[in-house]
Amino acid sequence: NAGVTQTPKFQVLKTGQSMTLQCAQDMNHNSMYWYRQDPGMGLRLIYYSASEGTTDKGEVPNGYNVSRLNKREFSLRLESAAPSQTSVYFCASSVEGTNTGELFFGEGSRLTVL
Amino acid sequence: AQSVAQPEDQVNVAEGNPLTVKCTYSVSGNPYLFWYVQYPNRGLQFLLKYITGDNLVKGSYGFEAEFNKSQTSFHLKKPSALVSDSALYFCAVRDTGFQKLVFGTGTRLLVSP
Numbered sequence: 752n753a754g755v756t757q758t759p760k761f762q763v764l765k766t767g768q769s770m771t772l773q774c775a776q777d778m779n780h781n782s783m784y785w786y787r788q789d790p791g792m793g794l795r796l797i798y799y800s801a802s803e804g805t806t807d808k809g810e811v812p813n814g815y816n817v818s819r820l821n822k823r824e825f826s827l828r829l830e831s832a833a834p835s836q837t838s839v840y841f842c843a844s845s846v847e848g849t850n851t852g853e854l855f856f857g858e859g860s861r862l863t864v865l
Numbered sequence: 866a867q868s869v870a871q872p873e874d875q876v877n878v879a880e881g882n883p884l885t886v887k888c889t890y891s892v893s894g895n896p897y898l899f900w901y902v903q904y905p906n907r908g909l910q911f912l913l914k915y916i917t918g919d920n921l922v923k924g925s926y927g928f929e930a931e932f933n934k935s936q937t938s939f940h941l942k943k944p945s946a947l948v949s950d951s952a953l954y955f956c957a958v959r960d961t962g963f964q965k966l967v968f969g970t971g972t973r974l975l976v977s978p
Contacts, residue, residue: 755908784965791874793955793970794909809965841908853899854966856908 753777757842757857764832764864772827772860774842782845783825784809784854785817787838794841800825832864867892867958869939871969878946879977886941886972888956897959898939899966900930904952912954915939926950946976 755776764770776783781802786794786809796809798817806817814836816828825844829836839861843854869890878884890896897916901909913924920932930941941954953973957966 786968791970794968796965796967799965843908853911853914854901854909856910858908859906 755842755844755855755857757840757860759860760858761861762863764829764862766833766864768832769828769830770832770862771829772840772842772862773824774826774857775824776842776844776855777823778844778855779822780844780846780855781822783819784843784845785815785825785827786841786843787811788841788859789838797827797840829862832862834864836862837864838862867896867960867967869898869956869958869967869969871954871956871972873972874970875973875975877975877977880948881945884943884946884950884974884976886954886956886974888939888941888969890937890939890956890958892958896932896939898930898932899957899959900924900928900939900941901955901957901968902926902952903955903971909955912941946974948976948978950974951976 758773784799785797788794795811800806800819803822818826839859841859842857845854899914900912903909913922915922915932923929928943953971955971956969
């Protein structure tokens with residue numbers, strides 16, 4: 752049972768380059784999320800998708816775009832990477848329509864922008 | 866907006882001693898509160914939650930948390946710490962309108978042998 756799978760696990764980019772972080776979940780969850788984790792700042796929500804076909808901005812969406820490709824997959828794209836986007840990115844999923852609030856996280860993608 | 870605060874960057878405790886990791890919250894309406902743990906180079910894992918009911922919530926790995934409405938706190942506790950409990954702990958609150966979570970800044974727990 753894979754749960755939430757993120758690729759790649761590590762990536763180094765130069766300023767201005769673009770890349771896409773991929774996320775897939777096999778738990779049949781409706782809701783998916785992208786967070787970034789920075790030292791001393793905890794986790795901050797970038798974008799989320801309540802259900803297939805919908806996406807919404809979170810706390811720090813600038814510089815990012817997302818695509819909810821289908822129910823399983825939710826990708827995060829950096830169109831023109833900046834050093835401020837150096838971070839660890841986590842994808843998560845949850846069951847919509849409940850009040851459990853339990854998120855299931857991937858292992859993270861560590862991105863360095865030079 | 867909903868928010869949580871974790872006032873301690875790090876908590877040190879000796880193995881076998883009780884541990885407490887603090888969290889206070891600010892919400893409008895009823896709070897939905899959570900604790901997550903992150904081991905090195907891993908994603909976050911759910912530990913426990915408070916939605917309603919008993920103020921003492923039991924969770925995974927022997928952890929529990931006490932909800933205190935008058936003090937707006939939701940402290941994580943364990944009666945006897947293990948070295949393997951050493952990790953980063955996050956408190957979180959459910960945001961209004963949708964099932965997304967707002968996380969605190971995290972508290973690093975170090976349990977010494």
